[in-house]
Amino acid sequence: MSSKVEKLVPVPERVEADLDELARIHDPESEGWTRTVFSETYRASREWMRSRMVDAGLQVHPDGAGNLVGVLPGCDPAAPALITGSHTDTVEGGGRFDGIVGVLGALEAVRQLIEHDVRLERDLLVVDFLGEESNEFGLSCLGSRALAGELSAADLYRRDHRGTRLGDRYTAFGLDPSDVLTASGWARTRALHRYVELHVEQGPLLEERDVPIGVVTAIAGIERMLATFTGRPDHAGTMPMGDRRDALVAAAEAVLTVRQEGCGAPVHGVATTSRLVSEPGSPNVVPGTVRMQAEMRSVDVDWLSAAQRRLTEEIRLKAGAYGVDVDVEWSCDNECRPTHPAVHEVISSAADSLGVAWEPVPSGATHDAVHIARLCPMGMIFVPSRGGRSHCPEEWSDLSHIATGVQVLGRTLVELDRTPG
Numbered sequence: 001m002s003s004k005v006e007k008l009v010p011v012p013e014r015v016e017a018d019l020d021e022l023a024r025i026h027d028p029e030s031e032g033w034t035r036t037v038f039s040e041t042y043r044a045s046r047e048w049m050r051s052r053m054v055d056a057g058l059q060v061h062p063d064g065a066g067n068l069v070g071v072l073p074g075c076d077p078a079a080p081a082l083i084t085g086s087h088t089d090t091v092e093g094g095g096r097f098d099g100i101v102g103v104l105g106a107l108e109a110v111r112q113l114i115e116h117d118v119r120l121e122r123d124l125l126v127v128d129f130l131g132e133e134s135n136e137f138g139l140s141c142l143g144s145r146a147l148a149g150e151l152s153a154a155d156l157y158r159r160d161h162r163g164t165r166l167g168d169r170y171t172a173f174g175l176d177p178s179d180v181l182t183a184s185g186w187a188r189t190r191a192l193h194r195y196v197e198l199h200v201e202q203g204p205l206l207e208e209r210d211v212p213i214g215v216v217t218a219i220a221g222i223e224r225m226l227a228t229f230t231g232r233p234d235h236a237g238t239m240p241m242g243d244r245r246d247a248l249v250a251a252a253e254a255v256l257t258v259r260q261e262g263c264g265a266p267v268h269g270v271a272t273t274s275r276l277v278s279e280p281g282s283p284n285v286v287p288g289t290v291r292m293q294a295e296m297r298s299v300d301v302d303w304l305s306a307a308q309r310r311l312t313e314e315i316r317l318k319a320g321a322y323g324v325d326v327d328v329e330w331s332c333d334n335e336c337r338p339t340h341p342a343v344h345e346v347i348s349s350a351a352d353s354l355g356v357a358w359e360p361v362p363s364g365a366t367h368d369a370v371h372i373a374r375l376c377p378m379g380m381i382f383v384p385s386r387g388g389r390s391h392c393p394e395e396w397s398d399l400s401h402i403a404t405g406v407q408v409l410g411r412t413l414v415e416l417d418r419t420p421g
């Protein structure tokens with residue numbers, strides 16, 4: 001390892017100053033550090049982000065899909081480029097670190113490369129992907145999805161609760177929907193070499209194990225369930241208990257069955273019921289219909305599909321005992337995406353060479369990396385989240401851990417730059 005590369009040590013105070021400055025740009029009307037996609041706050045934050053990219057020494061090219069792409073030119077512009085980044089939008093009531101650490105951390109890594117005169121062979125692209133968090137249109141990772149060619153024309157017709165189409169939101173944000181759909185063009189013609197994303201863990205594993213770095217093994221697949229329970233509405237005062245077909249009681253059993261399935265998962269698996277809507281909802285009527293929304297996530301594909309089948313059967317069986325029919329529909333939000341072994345290997349050996357302890361960890365949350373994996377081999381670096389908290393104002397990662405993450409990111413980029421292929 002050259003002595004120049006040894007000097008790539010991030011300056012924590014610079015990352016901290018950037019984190020603080022970006023955190024100031026949040027929606028004053030909302031809880032926490034809210035900066036949701038397409039909002040005026042988000043627009044302002046991205047103006048700031050663009051100027052930070054320029055200050056760090058990047059040439060900034062916004063693409064048609066609303067991603068901010070900062071380029072650090074390498075010696076060989078024809079070589080497939082390295083790509084890193086994450087997102088700077090938040091959920092409503094979100095925190096200051098989710099996604100943000102990956103973009104601001106990458107900027108510090110770039111500053112280190114420039115200051116210590118470490119010239120990469122390949123171009124390095126630092127991307128702030130548009131709207132990673134799931135939005136009112138029920139679609140996450142807008143920018144990375146578009147780059148990977150996974151955003152369809154039909155998606156632009158999705159409507160939010162006010163009836164506004166996604167395509168119209170793009171237009172109001174100053175983006176042409178047809179450019180959004182063709183944005184994958186540049187990513188395909190540009191040829192990408194490897195993608196690595198630095199992110200906060202958003203779970204408790206690293207803190208529990210007292211390890212500063214997680215090397216992600218796989219990003220969990222997400223299967224969403226919509227179940228409709230059809231019983232019979234009856235007078236709540238006169239229908240005897242044994243003669244009822246109470247849809248809500250059947251759904252309540254199903255909630256517990258979902259939980260039980262999640263608790264029985266090996267490796268990493270979780271199952272959550274997030275919504276029950278009971279009708280008619282009158283105090284004196286036995287519930288006749290219930291709609292239930294649940295999801296299961298795991299990095300174990302076999303468990304996920306077996307658990308889906310078990311759950312469907314068990315929910316039907318238990319509901320049948322109450323005289324309630326169930327219609328269960330599943331849809332896959334994200335397929336489980338393992339990280340690429342070659343990138344995993346480079347990240348872990350970068351941590352080893354820096355003397356930094358690491359552990360392999362699964363990711364229960366989804367990330368832009370899922371989509372960029374369609375374009376090139378992908379890997380992720382995690383830093384600990386205090387108490388495993390995320391998507392809340394209390395979300396916190398220690399600066400020392402973030403700095404370690406940035407250092408591992410920098411070393412990983414240098415090593416990936418030298419990897420052939």
Ligand SMILES: [Zn+2]
Nearest residue numbers: 087098099132
């Ligand atoms: Zn994120």
